[in-house]
Amino acid sequence: MKEVEVSEIKEAKLSNANKVYQKDSNMVARKIAGELILVPIRQEAGQLACFYSLNPVATRIWGLLDGKRPVADIALTIVEEYEVDLERAVKDTLRFIGRLEEQGMVTPVDGQG
Numbered sequence: 030m031k032e033v034e035v036s037e038i039k040e041a042k043l044s045n046a047n048k049v050y051q052k053d054s055n056m057v058a059r060k061i062a063g064e065l066i067l068v069p070i071r072q073e074a075g076q077l078a079c080f081y082s083l084n085p086v087a088t089r090i091w092g093l094l095d096g097k098r099p100v101a102d103i104a105l106t107i108v109e110e111y112e113v114d115l116e117r118a119v120k121d122t123l124r125f126i127g128r129l130e131e132q133g134m135v136t137p138v139d140g141q142g
Contacts, residue, residue, distance in 0.1 A: 046104070046119050049138040050126055051096030056134050058091065065091065067134065081134075086111060090125055096138050100126065 057068045065088040067081040083091060086107065093103045104118040113121075129135040 045123055046101040047099045049096060049099050050094050050130070050135045051138055052091070052094050053134050053136060064088075067091070069132075069134070081132075086121075087125055090122055094126070094129075094135055 053069075055070045057070055059066050059068070065083045067083065069080075089107065089110065090103055093106060100122055101119065104115065104122045107113060107118040107122060108115050111118075126135060130137075
């Protein structure tokens with residue numbers, strides 16, 4: 030894990046920054062015309078309710094969800110690659126991952142749920 034000042038995380042009031050998430054195996058990601066499209070794979074074709082198109086930052090976060098990196102490390106990568114401060118990066122990353130989790134697209138790694 031990259032060195033993250035605990036005080037920075039605490040100051041940002043981010044209690045879930047050390048959680049680790051993994052992608053659900055029922056999600057397929059494909060790059061189409063420069064956009065990453067996520068499609069849930071279900072048992073029956075009729076269960077395909079929708080697909081998701083991700084913006085560049087969301088695409089990067091999706092790519093970093095490997096079941097090993099904590100949210101704080103993912104947010105630090107976003108800080109390094111985009112013009113955003115740590116507090117904003119962690120909050121936005123947590124919000125995006127929370128939406129993915131609500132849709133069953135990611136899950137916390139065992140022991141973190």
